[in-house]
Each structure stands twice: as structure tokens, then as C-alpha cells.
Amino acid sequence: MIGQLYREGRIYTQEEIQVFKQDLQALVNELAIEIRIAHYPPYTSKYNPIEHRLFPHLTRVCQGVIFDSVEMVKDLMAKAKTRTGLTVFTTILDGFYKTGRKVTKDFKQTMEIVFDDYLPQWNYTAQPKVS
Numbered sequence: 001m002i003g004q005l006y007r008e009g010r011i012y013t014q015e016e017i018q019v020f021k022q023d024l025q026a027l028v029n030e031l032a033i034e035i036r037i038a039h040y041p042p043y044t045s046k047y048n049p050i051e052h053r054l055f056p057h058l059t060r061v062c063q064g065v066i067f068d069s070v071e072m073v074k075d076l077m078a079k080a081k082t083r084t085g086l087t088v089f090t091t092i093l094d095g096f097y098k099t100g101r102k103v104t105k106d107f108k109q110t111m112e113i114v115f116d117d118y119l120p121q122w123n124y125t126a127q128p129k130v131s
Contacts, residue, residue: 018103021126025111028126039122057082 028035040048057080067073070092080088116123 015103018107019101021111021113022103022107024126025107025113025129028112028128032128034125034127036125037123041122053086054080054088057086058088 024035024037058077061076061080062073065072065076074090074092077088078090080086110129112127112129114125114127115121116125
């Protein structure tokens with residue numbers, strides 16, 4: 001297993017879940033690596049270690065600042081760092097989020113997603129398709 005992704009477990013519609021899995025399958029096929037997904041169940045983000053390690057430093061660099069552009073926020077967040085080596089890399093995604101996306105009809109039959117034995121709705125691994 002090469003990568004692991006922790007995903008916030010907010011309440012999603014079935015269609016959103018399937019679109020995410022379809023996009024995940026496309027990514028692992030392109031990168032030719034396995035990616036394991038571990039969702040945090042809804043309302044448990046307080047246990048997310050990234051939030052505890054990163055967000056206080058982002059808050060610190062943004063205190064007292066009135067945001068007047070997205071570029072300003074990007075630059076401020078990029079300044080967040082700690083004595084122990086945490087650094088922040090920022091990018092502005094200026095593309096458009098497509099709404100109303102649908103999953104292809106045969107995706108469920110062809111997906112290479114293996115669900116864990118324990119909590120399969122929250123934990124699974126996407127495997128690249130063998131060509």
C-alpha cells in the first residue's frame with residue numbers, strides 16, 4: 001500500500017459517494033498505486049490529527065487580519081510554520097466544481113475497491129486496474 005487518505009465523514013448523498021469512488025479509481029489507475037481511504041465518521045473531526053496540528057498555526061497567522069483577496073489568504077497561510085518543522089504549502093484551485101455529475105453505469109461492476117472487514121462503509125482500499 002502506497003498512500004493513505006483520511007477523509008472527513010460528513011453526510012454525503014449516495015451519488016456523491018459513488019462519484020468520489022469513481023474519481024478515486026481513475027486516480028489510482030493513473031498513478032498505478034493503491035490508496036487506502038479511512039473516513040472519520042460524521043461529527044468526529046475533533047479526533048482528526050491534522051486539525052490539531054495545523055489549524056492553530058493557521059489561526060495564529062491570520063489573527064487580526066481583514067481578508068481582502070484569496071491571494072492574501074494564500075500568502076498568509078503559506079507563512080504558517082512551527083519550530084518542529086511543520087510548513088504549509090498553498091495552492092489556489094481556480095477551476096470550476098462540476099455539479100450534477102453522474103457515475104458511469106458499469107462503474108460498480110468494474111471498480112477495484114476492496115472494502116475492509118472492519119467498518120467497510122468507512123474504510124476501503126482502491127487498487128489500480130491491471131491492464
